[in-house]
Amino acid sequence: QDKEKDKNVLIVYLSRTNNTKFIAESIHKRVGGTILPLELKTPYPEDYKAIVDQVTQENESGFLPELKTKINLADYDVIFVGFPTWGMRLPPPIKSFLHADGFRGKTIIPLNSNAGYGIGSSFDQLKALVPNSSVLDGYSTKGGVERDTILNVMEGEKAKQVEADVLNWLERLGF
Numbered sequence: 578q579d580k581e582k583d584k585n586v587l588i589v590y591l592s593r594t595n596n597t598k599f600i601a602e603s604i605h606k607r608v609g610g611t612i613l614p615l616e617l618k619t620p621y622p623e624d625y626k627a628i629v630d631q632v633t634q635e636n637e638s639g640f641l642p643e644l645k646t647k648i649n650l651a652d653y654d655v656i657f658v659g660f661p662t663w664g665m666r667l668p669p670p671i672k673s674f675l676h677a678d679g680f681r682g683k684t685i686i687p688l689n690s691n692a693g694y695g696i697g698s699s700f701d702q703l704k705a706l707v708p709n710s711s712v713l714d715g716y717s718t719k720g721g722v723e724r725d726t727i728l729n730v731m732e733g734e735k736a737k738q739v740e741a742d743v744l745n746w747l748e749r750l751g752f
């Protein structure tokens with residue numbers, strides 16, 4: 578079997594306050610490949626309360642927001658998928674992304690930041706959406722707490738710790 582690092586890698590991430598983006602960039606430094614932010618046709622509101630309400634509604638109705646970012650999945654074998662925990666669930670735009678055809682036979686690797694309440698059901702939801710892919714062990718760490726106006730925490734000691742953790746994790750996965 579090919580080593581993971583010899584395959585075509587895509588790192589796609591959703592990040593509002595750049596904590597998840599930092600993790601994605603740490604992965605990119607080690608494994609290379611293509612790194613892309615997942616952008617929406619209609620961006621979420623800036624206001625925290627407004628986005629929380631909107632995401633709650635979208636989860637209740639099963640709404641899948643339309644993505645602006647277009648990706649040709651056939652170009653990639655390994656896809657890192659980064660996202661914050663939103664409402665203890667998988668953010669709706671990640672559901673939109675994973676609903677596309679073309680994940681069969683791919684290796685999918687989740688990565689996450691959250692306000693300290695963990696991944697919730699997000700990794701399980703991800704797995705359920707790509708039943709024909711091989712989903713490897715994900716990485717998760719505490720990021721910002723936007724509710725308390727703590728936005729990007731990925732600097733100084735925290736940034737160093739995350740970079741070290743990411744390297745260990747990638748090595749375990751064979752990168």
Ligand SMILES: Cc1cc2nc3c(=O)[nH]c(=O)nc-3n(C[C@H](O)[C@H](O)[C@H](O)COP(=O)(O)O)c2cc1C
Pocket residue numbers: 591592593594595596597598628629632660661662663664665666690691692693694695697719720721722723728729
């Ligand atoms: C709409 C919304 C819902 C959130 N829900 C949760 C949650 O349920 N649990 C949690 O731990 N953090 C929650 N958070 C906090 C984010 O997961 C956390 O700040 C994360 O680090 C943000 O990542 P980002 O900087 O890449 O956007 C929520 C944030 C937003 C904007």
